Amino acid sequence: MVIPLITGIMENHTSTTRKYPDAPRPAVGAVVFKGDAVLLVQRGNSPSRGMWAIPGGSIRLGETFQAAAEREIIEETGVVIRAGEPVFVFDVIQQNDRGEVKYHYVIVDLAADYVSGEPRAGDDAADARWITEDELARLTVNPATRRLLAEKFNFGK
Numbered sequence: 001m002v003i004p005l006i007t008g009i010m011e012n013h014t015s016t017t018r019k020y021p022d023a024p025r026p027a028v029g030a031v032v033f034k035g036d037a038v039l040l041v042q043r044g045n046s047p048s049r050g051m052w053a054i055p056g057g058s059i060r061l062g063e064t065f066q067a068a069a070e071r072e073i074i075e076e077t078g079v080v081i082r083a084g085e086p087v088f089v090f091d092v093i094q095q096n097d098r099g100e101v102k103y104h105y106v107i108v109d110l111a112a113d114y115v116s117g118e119p120r121a122g123d124d125a126a127d128a129r130w131i132t133e134d135e136l137a138r139l140t141v142n143p144a145t146r147r148l149l150a151e152k153f154n155f156g157k
Contacts, residue, residue, distance in 0.1 A: 018058075024091075024104045029056030030069040030112035031088075031153065032081050037130035038155060039119060040145070041076055044126035047094050047103045053142040054109055055128065069110050077128040079117040083110045088148040109148055 018025065031054055032039040041055040057072040059065065066083035073081050088109040094102045119128040131139065136149070136156040149155040 019102055020100065021104055024106045026059045027057060027105045027107045028059055028065050028068045028072065029054035029107060029109040030073050030081055030083055031109055031148065032073065032079065032112045032114050033153075034114045034130055037132045038136075038149060038153075039073075039077060039079060039114075040129065040131045040136075040139075040141075041121070041125040042127040043124070043142075044121070045124045047092055047105075048142050050126070050140065051142045051145075052131070052136075052139045053145045054148065055125065056107070056109070057123070065108055065110060069112060072123075073112070074117075076121075076123040076125045077117075078120045078122055079128075080115040081112040082115055083112045085111060087111045087152050088144075090144050092144075107144075 030039075039055060040052045042052050043049050055073050055076045056069060057076065059068040063071070065086065069083040070081055073079055086108050090107055092103060092105040092107060094104075096102045119130060121128045133156050136146075146156060150157045
């Protein structure tokens with residue numbers, strides 16, 4: 001599935017950055033519930049800047065999905081989790097006006113258990129918080145996040 005995204009930032013053609021990669025970048029997210037709320041972040045950077053989404057980020061060389069998810073969630077939200085098994089896989093591919101691939105992520109979202117901590121925006125998140133189903137309906141949420149929560153967790157239908 002390709003999720004179209006809109007950005008308005010300057011382009012950079014180096015393969016060492018997130019923009020204009022020479023190969024897809026593996027990334028991971030974690031679906032974490034606490035009571036009747038899910039942990040979401042408002043993206044501070046492109047792609048999906050300003051949208052609410054499952055927290056996560058890039059996988060480092062030699063790092064497992066679970067280890068990456070646990071590291072990324074604490075960096076991005078301050079919440080400690082125990083990552084479980086994959087529940088959703090999708091692509092984020094965005095092209096520029098010339099048809100060049102600006103971003104390409106292959107994202108694996110994992111189910112995760114809440115361990116401790118209260119959300120605070122960190123790393124590249126503009127905001128981080130526990131979101132109830134009622135709140136979800138009023139937010140600008142990434143389409144893949146909405147689909148994942150509805151289809152796999154019957155949340156926000």
